[in-house]
Amino acid sequence: MSTDADLQQTVNHQQAPASDEPNAAQLAALAGEFIATIETLTARGLHDEAEALARQMVTLVPTEGFGWKTLAYAHLRRGNLLGAREPLRQCATLLPPDAELARHLQAATAMHEGLLLDRSGRYAEAGKQYQMVLQAYPNHPDASHRLGVVALRLSQPEAAIPLLETALGANPGNGQYWANYVDALIQSGQLKAAWIALEMGQQHGMTGPVAENLISLMSTLSNDTDARLQRLRRFVTAPRGPAAQQPKPKLTPAESAKTSGQPNQEVIAEPPRQHLEDAVALFNARRFNEAEARARALVEAFPQHPLGWKVLGISLYNLGRYAEAVKPMATARELSPRDSQVLHISATVLEGTGKHEEAERACREFLEVSPNNPEALRILSIILMSLTRLDEAEQACLQALQGMPESALVPTTLGTVYMKQGRLAEASAQYRRAIELDPSRDLNWSNLLFSLTHSEELDPVALFAEHRRFGKHFETPLKPNWPKHANKKDPERPLRVGFISGDFRRHAVASFFEPVLQHLARDASLSLYAYSNTPGSDEVTERMRRQFVGWHNICQVGSDIVAGLIRADGIDILIDLAGHTAENRLVVMAYKPAPLQASWIGHPGTTGMSAVDYFMADRFWVPSERYSSQFTEKIARLPALAPFLPEREAPPVNLLPALHKGYVTFGSFNRLDKLHREVVALWSQLLRALPTSRMLIGAMPTDGSATGRLAGWFAEEGIARDRLDFRPRGTVPVFLQQHHHVDICLDTLPFGGLTTALQSLWMGVPTLTLPGPTVPGRSGATAMGHAGLEEYVAIDEQDFVRRGIAAAADLPALATLRAGMRERCMQSPMFRPEMIAAGASEALRVMWRRWCNGLPAESFDVYDAARTDERSAGSPVVADAHGNS
Incomplete structure (x- = not known):
């Protein structure tokens, strides 16, 4: 049950022949499909999905204006005039004249010009541009704010106050709006109002040096009590979450009162050397959780110093929390744009979170800093694969191979390029080379096995032998130390069931597993535990997390430690959801941490390991002995192997073309x-x-x-x-x-x-x-x-x-x-996920009863087992070659 992402990838341009480019008719047909689908999504109110589709449309069909128009309105809905400017410019070129779009473009251009003038110190001219924006959008928060700041620059605080109040009314959570509003009140002599506004602003996230400067300034201008100062300073030093971790804004005159006295100057404080050394030492010792905590303290206290952001981002990356690592790495990259390690990890986390175009930019910056760096070329190859630019990916990887001929990572990546190109024999040869270079890395073996399942050159017997070779290689040294499981042998007690997967995210496996998980989680006879090897997280991850009694992130955690964690949780049945696909942790199963282990959904084939007792399938997928003999596991046949829920954005069925x-x-x-x-x-x-x-x-x-x-x-x-x-x-x-x-x-x-x-x-x-x-x-x-x-x-x-x-x-x-x-x-x-969940629950009970009765694993059909359960005292009838009892 695999997808294009099923191959593990450890993270010179070549133009395609002109004859292979899509012709005009194909592009027109593709554009029509985009338009029809975007219109369907928009009519259903699925604006985020429509926007994502429009981004792909402008990449594949850039001369069709509909995609640009969709993007422009997506930005305008969010009030992001600067983001809308380029799509609106494209619309003006590609679409017939449209008065409404022209009005939007005029406002977006004015906002852009205003910022350029503002930055060059031409405040009066900038103010005129912002006023043009407000003529089109009278309450636009950013334009109101910028015009208010211009008024402050021109020493017109009374004019600034209503403008800043308009901005705050539209976006009260913006700390910079509050800072300039307080500044305007101070300059207009309204100190009592400024104190109130300062306290409100801090409650809305205005913290750090900006607030500290304002408090210090106001304390010199008033005779207010120490109690008020102490209360305000508590906000400055209080721990703050990610929402407060924003780039430091440009300083208005009041904010710079305690620095140089000049606007737009920032002071970068240097952290104590010992603090930096402690953070680096924790990271180098691979104590990533502690390094993360130390780095967070650094970025709170010294947000303009790059090292804290770098340690924070790379620690999160090593903990498999890619999505959380994106922002810290972006800040580190902004503060230290020539740091090759920052660019390396930035490219990797952006790729890991699906931001492929941004990842390519970071990786090419990496190559500018470190020309022909083989690891940068290898990562670029992975990114280009995601962008389906396979010829370029191949060339980049071949260049990497010249620089790292003895690294197992490069043939792994090159093999994946060949797989995606359909060059199976060449892919398998590269994976075998990776195994030769590093036989201890299990994912090299899994990649080979995955590629061989696609080959017509290998008969079933030879394919099975290759899988057994994997099992013997990794099980042989561990089998003598398999634990004697002390799980209580009560055949009817509630069961602790663990699921181990790298696909607890938006992925084909999750689309099959999540519907049945919702029903299993409500089964009082089961307690569910997750062992997630998923890099990063998304909305699917968060939904699934809520269905489990226990959730463990096992990214970058050693297999022996994960096995110990499973034993500590008292898991009765451990289920692998990956098989030989990306992010699998089959070596954990080789430690036999649970008395019963099974494989389900992730891959249509055997694990090759005797440590895994069952393969969960159905009567169509594994119908007879001819097929079940290709498994080291016994076959547990469910009503269906897994449920499938249709995509909610699926268009309606049309008439037969x-x-x-x-x-x-x-x-x-x-x-x-x-x-x-x-x-x-x-x-x-x-x-x-x-x-x-x-x-x-x-x-x-x-x-x-x-x-x-x-x-x-x-x-x-x-x-x-x-x-x-x-x-x-x-x-x-x-x-x-x-x-x-x-x-x-x-x-x-x-x-x-x-x-x-x-x-x-x-x-x-x-x-x-x-x-x-x-x-x-x-x-x-x-x-x-x-x-x-x-x-x-x-x-x-x-x-x-x-x-x-x-x-x-x-x-x-x-x-x-x-x-x-x-x-x-x-x-x-x-x-029908409810039917499969009921069958899966019964299958787990059949497996458990057999183990409690001291019986070995044996193939069964869950329906036959249920019918014969009473007279067999919990021992199921073994299905024959056709699944019949």
């Missing part, structure tokens, strides 16, 4: 690494049998790097280029919208698509599939089987073509199927 186009369009949205020559040959048999049919292939790299190779393979099979429609990889809404052009999807082999098949079903499109000899090849058959569409499951290549012809020949039936597909989906167990 073949009815108005006059021809059938086949489609594929699978990862590029699944599209081999043999897959193209099979699809081409069907396309040759239906000469008027066409093929749409989505999820392609945006740089066009693979289009020529795929088109060449089709050409060798007699399929002309004009019958193929290549669509670049897009966000989920765009990807779903592209199904409006597809009648039937075609599956890949030997590694099929599960998430893509289920998403296609929700969009009304069935997937024609040919199950392979291994479990990864049964994903399409699993989705179609649960939906009751066995007629789309072929038994061989000739049958695949025959079934495709039959489906294309009966358009009325295909149209009826499409119209009723969502209702069909909702009847499938895979779309």
Whole structure:
């Protein structure tokens, strides 16, 4: 159940051939899909999603004005005139004249010009620009504030006061607004009002040196009591959260009264040397939590010194808290722009939080500071992969390889580039090289195994042997020390169940696991614990965290320590949700920290370890002994292997496109690494049998790097280029919208698509599939089987073509199927998380009863086990080759 992010990556431009670039018709079609999806999201009030899609649209189709207009209005909704300026300028060039947009552009330009004049000391001219903004937006907070500051610069405090009050009315949480408001009151002689405003401002986050300067100034101007001063100073020294950690603003005359007496000068205080050395020593000792605490104290006391921000950001990075590290690293980068280590970690955390364009800028700055640095080139390669500029990624990584020929990290990254390009043999060779260089790093092995599951060159027996080699390598030294578990053998007591994963975030695995987690968390017979190896966090992480009794962040924590933590929590059953995919912690399982261990959802294959007792699947995914013999684990068959919930931004199902186009369009949205020559040959048999049919292939790299190779393979099979429609990889809404052009999807082999098949079903499109000899090849058959569409499951290549012809020949039936597909989906167990949660809970109980009764793990079907539970005293009936008792 993998996605494009399933390969572990440890964190010279080459132009794509002109013939591989999207043509005008393709760009127009892509723009149409963007527009339709953005309009759907906007109509539903999903403005953040629409904005994210517009950002991708202006990158892929920069000459289409609709995306720029969407971005402009997104900034305007937030009152961000400066952010809206560039999108508005693009609109003026690309769209017909629009009076409203012109008014917005005039105001945004005035704001921009005002700031430039302000910074150069031309305050009166700047004030005129801000007044132009206020003519368009009478209560705009930033314009009101800036005009008020201009009045202060020109010694007109009475004029400044109402302007600053307007700004505060719109944004009372802005500490800088309060500071200048207090300053205006002081300059106008309203000291009593200034004291009140100062106290209110501090309650709204105005703290630190700015507040200290104002307090000192006011104490020299009034005879107020010491009690008031002490009360105010408590705000200055009180601990403050992230919201208060803002760059120091420009000083107005009052704020600089205790410095040089000149405006716009800042004083950078130097922290005691011992404080700096202590923070660095804690970091170097890998005591990252303590280093974080010490660094926070440093940035509170000395916000203009770069070292505190640097230690804070890198400590958070090493704790796997990437999202929290972004702001400290940005501040460190601003204060110390030539620090290569800061640029290195900045690029890494930005990439880890999905800010790929910003990551590229940081990484290229890293290369400016340290030309041809091989680690910078390797990180750049990872970033370019995320941007689907695969040719450039390959070139960067090959350069890195020249500089670090003996580093295992570079072949790991290069192997991932080759995987994403669909060059499986070359990818596997690089992963084997990484293992040779560093056999102790388990993720080198997992990458190799993941790549081999996609290969047609390896038969099931050889593939299983490769997985067993991993298990033996990591288990052999640990097995003699496996603990004797003292968990209480009460078959009916509440169970402590642990889940270990690197995908507690917005990810395909989470989209399957979160729906069932919500039901499991309400099961009184279970207490759930999470062991998160997830770098960073997002809204999905926070939602999932609330479902667990215990949550442990295990990023950068040694496997032996994690195993000890699991034992200390008294976990009865530990479940891996990754298998051999990115961020997995299978070596923790090799310590056997829980009496029972299982693998579920993350990967369609064995872990290769005897320490893992069960693999949780269903009757379609692992239907017989032919497949279960490819596992070291015993098979626990649930009602369905995992639930799938549709995307909330999914557009509605449209009418069958073949009815108005006059021809059938086949489609594929699978990862590029699944599209081999043999897959193209099979699809081409069907396309040759239906000469008027066409093929749409989505999820392609945006740089066009693979289009020529795929088109060449089709050409060798007699399929002309004009019958193929290549669509670049897009966000989920765009990807779903592209199904409006597809009648039937075609599956890949030997590694099929599960998430893509289920998403296609929700969009009304069935997937024609040919199950392979291994479990990864049964994903399409699993989705179609649960939906009751066995007629789309072929038994061989000739049958695949025959079934495709039959489906294309009966358009009325295909149209009826499409119209009723969502209702069909909702009847499938895979779309019913409550059913799967009940089955999973019962399966865990069956496993536990067997262990309590001293019985070894054995394959079972949860329904059969439940029916025979009473007469078997808790020992389930073992399913036969077809899952029947």
